[in-house]
Amino acid sequence: MRYLFFTNTPAHVHLYKNAVSELQQRGHEVRVLARDYGCTLALADAADLPYQVYGECGTTKRSLLTNLPAQYARALAAARRFDPDVVFGIGAYAAPAGRLTGARTILVHDSEPSSLDHRIARLLADALLTPDTFRNDLGSKHRVFHGFKESAYLHPDRFAADPSVREDLGVGDDPFVILRLNAFGSHHDVGHGGFSVEQVRTLIADLADHATVLVSDEGDDLDVESTAGRRFDLHPARLHDALAEASLLVADTQTMVTEAALLGTPAVRSNSFVGADDMGNFLELEERGLVRNVASFERVRETALELLTDDEAVDRWESRRRDLLDETVDLTELLVTVAENPHAVDSVTGVSRRVSTGAAEVGRSSTAD
Numbered sequence: 001m002r003y004l005f006f007t008n009t010p011a012h013v014h015l016y017k018n019a020v021s022e023l024q025q026r027g028h029e030v031r032v033l034a035r036d037y038g039c040t041l042a043l044a045d046a047a048d049l050p051y052q053v054y055g056e057c058g059t060t061k062r063s064l065l066t067n068l069p070a071q072y073a074r075a076l077a078a079a080r081r082f083d084p085d086v087v088f089g090i091g092a093y094a095a096p097a098g099r100l101t102g103a104r105t106i107l108v109h110d111s112e113p114s115s116l117d118h119r120i121a122r123l124l125a126d127a128l129l130t131p132d133t134f135r136n137d138l139g140s141k142h143r144v145f146h147g148f149k150e151s152a153y154l155h156p157d158r159f160a161a162d163p164s165v166r167e168d169l170g171v172g173d174d175p176f177v178i179l180r181l182n183a184f185g186s187h188h189d190v191g192h193g194g195f196s197v198e199q200v201r202t203l204i205a206d207l208a209d210h211a212t213v214l215v216s217d218e219g220d221d222l223d224v225e226s227t228a229g230r231r232f233d234l235h236p237a238r239l240h241d242a243l244a245e246a247s248l249l250v251a252d253t254q255t256m257v258t259e260a261a262l263l264g265t266p267a268v269r270s271n272s273f274v275g276a277d278d279m280g281n282f283l284e285l286e287e288r289g290l291v292r293n294v295a296s297f298e299r300v301r302e303t304a305l306e307l308l309t310d311d312e313a314v315d316r317w318e319s320r321r322r323d324l325l326d327e328t329v330d331l332t333e334l335l336v337t338v339a340e341n342p343h344a345v346d347s348v349t350g351v352s353r354r355v356s357t358g359a360a361e362v363g364r365s366s367t368a369d
């Protein structure tokens with residue numbers, strides 16, 4: 001069979017890279033359409049993906065909107081030339097490509113605020129797969145799995161951390177913190193934001209008294225050299241090795257927080273999404289004691305220092321991680337099975353129809369500190 005995957009962001013590369021490799025190993029023909037955004041191409045190269053670039057995009061909303069028409073034209077033309085049997089993706093590029101080529105279209109979503117993607121997907125896709133913590137009802141095509149999008153590449157069957165990253169980072173056995181900053185350049189980020197530059201400077205000063213602070217800044221807004229922190233300067237494919245070894249993640253982004261939970265690293269998350277209407281996966285992870293979702297910046301400072309100076313925090317998080325992973329699917333295995341059975345998604349073990357209750361209930365279990 002012929003499979004086409006869309007990877008518009010670094011997170012999409014991680015989501016699909018193992019499925020692409022496995023389908024190739026099984027003798028299928030696979031093509032990846034990639035967008036040059038952030039470190040997307042560097043990750044695609046590291047994963048040896050058979051990709052073609054259909055466009056580029058900066059980390060601003062203006063760049064996204066300016067480039068959109070030409071990107072659609074190139075992506076759809078490339079899809080038509082490849083003539084796939086099945087299309088996989090996340091955003092609003094994959095579904096039109098599937099409809100244009102007559103391919104079955106399978107999309108994975110985990111972000112409730114992506115209303116544009118959801119509207120297009122509901123109209124054009126054949127199946128919409130989400131974690132069972134997903135709070136929106138996407139209609140009759142909506143199917144759920146027991147896990148997270150990040151389960152495709154951080155499930156223990158897919159990932160083992162390399163502790164030699166400590167030497168490469170130059171931190172030895174000393175504690176270090178990763179501070180991850182979002183560019184908020186996607187269409188679902190409109191109206192949202194995270195830390196200001198001054199708040200980041202304050203955080204670095206707080207944390208640097210107790211650990212090395214490594215800064216990963218998607219928007220490149222901060223002059224890191226003028227602070228007590230250091231840039232995370234390894235290849236982006238090493239970031240998960242570093243995250244597994246870190247004592248703490250502090251972030252105003254989304255994906256890396258879930259990644260930290262699956263790796264057993266304490267995480268503090270703060271942005272304007274935090275609150276009662278937050279995304280289901282973060283409410284779930286907070287109930288399980290794996291993520292602290294904090295709205296107030298002062299509370300971020302207090303929580304980060306509390307966790308960083310708690311000698312037993314990492315052991316508690318590792319125990320909770322093991323409990324979580326015992327219940328979590330290998331999403332890559334599930335995606336490969338769906339790929340080979342695109343007309344019988346409901347027969348795939350691990351996939352079930354979403355029970356429509358107005359909003360999905362979250363919190364499979366809870367763990368108190």
